[in-house]
Amino acid sequence: MENIKNLLESYIPLAKSTAKMFGPNCEVVIHDLTNPQASVMFTVNHHVTGRKIGQSFDHLVKTVLQSEDFKEDYLAGYTFKTEDNRTIRSSTSLIRDSKKKVIGAFCINFDVEALNQMQQFMDTFLSTKVEVQENETTSNDDLENVEGIVDQLIQQIIQNSVHPVMKRHEKIELIRFMDEKGIFLMKGSVEKVASMLGISKVTVYSYLDEIKHKSNEGETK
Structure with a gap:
């Protein structure tokens, strides 16, 4: 039987390298979705949103799965506000086991408040508008x-x-x-x-x- 814990832990080096590359404003969270009530099993730079090990997911269903742009098991570039009104830009990718069952999620949360001060230069990056190609529908x-x-x-x-x-x-x-x-x-x-x-x-x-x-x-x- 496949060891889910080991499979999810294999993503930890990727989480650490992603956070290291983008700096202290970049938080990475790994969720174990076989334990939804306490899904957070790893986090780095957790000060960005305050995510702690043992907490549950927040945006998976309401924002990610409900989005028309959720395709191929990921949603990139969605935003949400923290309790202290900071804008967080996020991406979520699902993790599946060898039987294609969803067992986890790999989430990147980036605090873009500093970038908001460079609004003109960063308009493209910060835009929450989604360009929909013609004839593109949800299958x-x-x-x-x-x-x-x-x-x-x-x-x-x-x-x-x-x-x-x-x-x-x-x-x-x-x-x-x-x-x-x-x-x-x-x-x-x-x-x-x-x-x-x-x-x-x-x-x-x-x-x-x-x-x-x-x-x-x-x-x-």
Whole structure:
């Protein structure tokens, strides 16, 4: 059986050399997606976004997999803001095992705040606009690839958490985690989660409503 840990660790030299080449503003993170709830297994220059070993992924589903430009297992040049309002330019590439199953992600995060001061010169580099070639459409293969990746994440998340005497509040927390990570943005995900948890689709929606209600209560306090 292939050793996933060893395979992912084989990317560490690449992570270190990438960070060394681009300097302290470049953070590289390796995720173990067979452990989605604590996927960060290696990071260098973690001060860029504050990523720490044992944390979970943030942008994989909501930004990367949901992007029309996610093709061939990678998305390059997307941006997001940190909590202190710094702009981070990122690239994410998926890592597959010998059976083509997605087991990890290799992420590069670059703090471009210093470059923002050179806006005129760096317009091309910093542009978040994506040039779409004519007649370029998202193929069925691309959609199936994304759906397959999210299916794997759902299976792994539930496999890591479900036990025979799982209580209601534990199921709610599990669904909260998946909701925060964007799992339910994918069509059909509610049905898949309901089936794997052995509950109805209506129950999943009721848990999501309860989570939203509690979140709104917390914001108004």
